[in-house]
Amino acid sequence: MPTYRNDSKGTIIVENTDGVLVPVAPGESITTNKVISVTGMTETASTPVYSPVVEINEVTFTGKNDNQTVELTVGTTKFIRLQKISALVEIDLYFESTDNDPVLTDIGADDPIRDIDVFNKVSQVVLVPSLEGWCQIVEYKE
Numbered sequence: 821m822p823t824y825r826n827d828s829k830g831t832i833i834v835e836n837t838d839g840v841l842v843p844v845a846p847g848e849s850i851t852t853n854k855v856i857s858v859t860g861m862t863e864t865a866s867t868p869v870y871s872p873v874v875e876i877n878e879v880t881f882t883g884k885n886d887n888q889t890v891e892l893t894v895g896t897t898k899f900i901r902l903q904k905i906s907a908l909v910e911i912d913l914y915f916e917s918t919d920n921d922p923v924l925t926d927i928g929a930d931d932p933i934r935d936i937d938v939f940n941k942v943s944q945v946v947l948v949p950s951l952e953g954w955c956q957i958v959e960y961k962e
Contacts, residue, residue, distance in 0.1 A: 821870045825849045828860025874959035881909065881949035887918065888947045890957045895940050897959040902927060902934045906953025914946040923948075 826844045844850045853870040877890045912923040
């Protein structure tokens with residue numbers, strides 16, 4: 821995460837790595853997840869670059885109804901992005917279990933990317949495909 825130093829003569833309010841706004845006095849430094857373009861804040865380190873990705877899960881389907889379960893990072897994953905790599909496959913997605921009917925979302929053949937909120941609380945998603953293919957489930961913390 822980038823680090824900045826306050827080279828101004830006054831205190832500047834900046835968001836820290838926890839997302840909290842904090843005062844940075846003249847001469848003090850702060851590490852943040854954000855790019856700061858405030859006059860008086862000088863970047864002193866540009867790395868490591870912050871990534872909102874928690875995990876990337878590759879999912880392969882061998883055929884119709886080859887249900888696949890993807891474990892999520894509870895407490896960290898705010899939303900998932902389902903990216904279909906196989907264009908023709910349709911996917912039904914359920915939180916936790918296929919017992920949670922009706923299906924949460926029906927991802928059609930013409931819908932290559934879908935963002936789905938999991939609210940930091942869902943421990944797994946179950947994917948039910950219409951045919952063989954594969955997709956990615958990318959977990960994001962924000």
